[in-house]
Amino acid sequence: MALTVSxxxxxxxxxxxxxxxxxxxxxxDLIVNNALEAPSAFNAQMRDLVVVRDQAVKQAIFDASGQQQFLDAPVVFVVVGRSEVVPEDAEEILGAELTEKVRGFNGSASAAKLREIGIRDAMLVAGFLLLAAQEQGLSTSPTTGWNEDGVKKAIGLEARDDRSIALVIAAGYADEHPEHPGRAINRRVDDKY
Ligand SMILES: Cc1cc2nc3c(=O)[nH]c(=O)nc-3n(C[C@H](O)[C@H](O)[C@H](O)COP(=O)(O)O)c2cc1C
Structure with missing residues (x-):
């Protein structure tokens, strides 16, 4: 039986x-489709999900990180932020009017702000993906410990300033069962600091 979200x-x-x-x-396919159901600002979907199964690409991600799980896991997901004003295919889903609204909103944004917009949409996909994979009996390793240019090169985004890497996630069937590492108890803030 499928797991509940909790x-x-x-x-x-x-x-x-x-x-x-x-x-x-x-x-x-189910995990990827569920991850891509994550919401995005304006529904502009300023993110892509790269599904890596090719061992040579995994090796290149390992080279950019030194993290063994990228070589051992059957799949590595690279969650990419689209740091651009508006995706070229935006009109297909948004229509002309909303696409222009997005262009107006993002058109004056700095490169840093555009990067942030893409990373935000991408991180929600990443969060959905972690739980969608868990539901299917898989385990995951979310990471940011890699060289971004190296990861971009590995997946064919070399020298692309309009893309950024949000998270790289190894996924597969666990060969270890880590303990819960604990959480801070004072991270909830009610109403105001
Ligand atoms: C943004 C982010 C970056 C992380 N980077 C790495 C990483 O580079 N390598 C790694 O082994 N784990 C990485 N982790 C995993 C964390 O160490 C782990 O999630 C944390 O210790 C809490 O453990 P839990 O996920 O089992 O609850 C990262 C997690 C997050 C959310």
Missing amino acids: EAIAQRRATRQYKDAPIPDETL
């Missing part, structure tokens, strides 16, 4: 050791 949240742990076992295509 169960998926409770069971998810950052996992760095994986069995040498492939993820069935239907399972992978």
Whole structure:
């Protein structure tokens, strides 16, 4: 039986050791589709999800990070922010009027602000993905410990200033069961600081 959202949240742990076992295509498709259901500003979807199964691409991500899980896990997801004013295909889903609104909103943004806009949309996809994978019995390793230019080069985005890397996530069947590392108890703020 599928996990509830609460169960998926409770069971998810950052996992760095994986069995040498492939993820069935239907399972992978479901996880990717669920992750891409994440909301985005204006529904402009200023993010992409790169599904890496090619061992040479995984090797290049390992080279950019030194993190072994990218070599061992059957799949590595690279969550990419689209740091651009408006995606070229935006009109297909938004229509002309809303596309112009997005262009107006983002057109005056600095490069740093555009990067932030893409990273925000991308991080929601990443969060959805962690739970969607957990629901399917997979474990995940979310990471930011890599060289961004190296990861971009690995996935064919070399010298692309209109793309940024939000999170790289290894995923597969766990070969370890990490303990809950604990959480700070004072991170909730009611109403005001
Ligand atoms: C933004 C972010 C970056 C992270 N970067 C790395 C990383 O580079 N390598 C790694 O092994 N774990 C990384 N982690 C995993 C965290 O260490 C882990 O999520 C944290 O210790 C809490 O453990 P839990 O996920 O099991 O609750 C990262 C997690 C997040 C959310």
